[in-house]
Amino acid sequence: LKAWKSHRDEYLDELHRLEGRGDAAHLHSCPKCGVRPGKIRCEDCFGEELLCETCCVHTHQSNPLHVRWNGRSFERCTLKQLGLRVQLGHVNSTCPCPRKGNVDFTIIHTNGVHSVAVDFCGCEDQNPGSMRQQLLRRRWFPGTVTEPQTCCTFACLKQFHTLTLQSKVSGYDYYRALECLADNTGINPPPERLKTFMRIVRQWRHLRMLKRAGIRYD
Ligand SMILES: [Zn+2]
Numbered sequence: 001l002k003a004w005k006s007h008r009d010e011y012l013d014e015l016h017r018l019e020g021r022g023d024a025a026h027l028h029s030c031p032k033c034g035v036r037p038g039k040i041r042c043e044d045c046f047g048e049e050l051l052c053e054t055c056c057v058h059t060h061q062s063n064p065l066h067v068r069w070n071g072r073s074f075e076r077c078t079l080k081q082l083g084l085r086v087q088l089g090h091v092n093s094t095c096p097c098p099r100k101g102n103v104d105f106t107i108i109h110t111n112g113v114h115s116v117a118v119d120f121c122g123c124e125d126q127n128p129g130s131m132r133q134q135l136l137r138r139r140w141f142p143g144t145v146t147e148p149q150t151c152c153t154f155a156c157l158k159q160f161h162t163l164t165l166q167s168k169v170s171g172y173d174y175y176r177a178l179e180c181l182a183d184n185t186g187i188n189p190p191p192e193r194l195k196t197f198m199r200i201v202r203q204w205r206h207l208r209m210l211k212r213a214g215i216r217y218d
């Protein structure tokens with residue numbers, strides 16, 4: 001600790017630097033397209049580049065749950081606000097018959113609670129599966145069997161399971177922590193989905209038990 005203490009101010013400066021434009025301070029345009037101004041930074045991507053809105057949406061097609069900041073005002077903004085739509089039922093192809101998901105579609109993930117614009121696949125010839133199946137095939141656990149409007153990612157369910165084993169954290173406390181990650185100010189709280197989260201956790205635990213026991217049917 002003594003050795004670290006002499007470098008403490010340097011650490012502090014670096015933390016402050018990350019809250020500003022940092023390495024991108026001398027760049028005026030987005031490094032991906034070189035045309036539009038770079039103003040969005042992703043907290044979850046490695047690298048501190050500031051991208052334009054279009055390139056940010058493009059680079060997050062396969063990472064729709066990353067958290068972004070507007071590099072100009074340094075306010076949090078969502079990929080949904082930037083125009084990202086998540087297409088289910090297709091891999092690396094566009095859907096000719098997308099069916100819009102619920103306008104309040106919400107995903108509970110390890111880094112917070114997200115509002116996401118989702119399109120289900122409606123191609124009848126492709127046999128894309130039900131809404132539930134399309135979500136489960138992306139490792140998103142639907143909160144209801146019909147017209148789901150909330151999901152919890154498998155990664156989040158696994159994290160909560162490990163935490164309950166190691167630290168006995170309650171579902172209530174875990175979910176409230178995720179809400180704080182989404183909005184620590186309380187000004188723009190994410191939609192309330194605690195009850196749905198708890199229901200998903202019960203179903204997930206039940207399925208894990210059946211899977212471990214090698215039981216497929218009742
Ligand atoms: Zn760009």
Ligand SMILES: [Zn+2]
Binds near residue numbers: 042045060063066067
């Ligand atoms: Zn990202």
Ligand SMILES: [Zn+2]
Binds near residue numbers: 094097098120122128
């Ligand atoms: Zn389709």
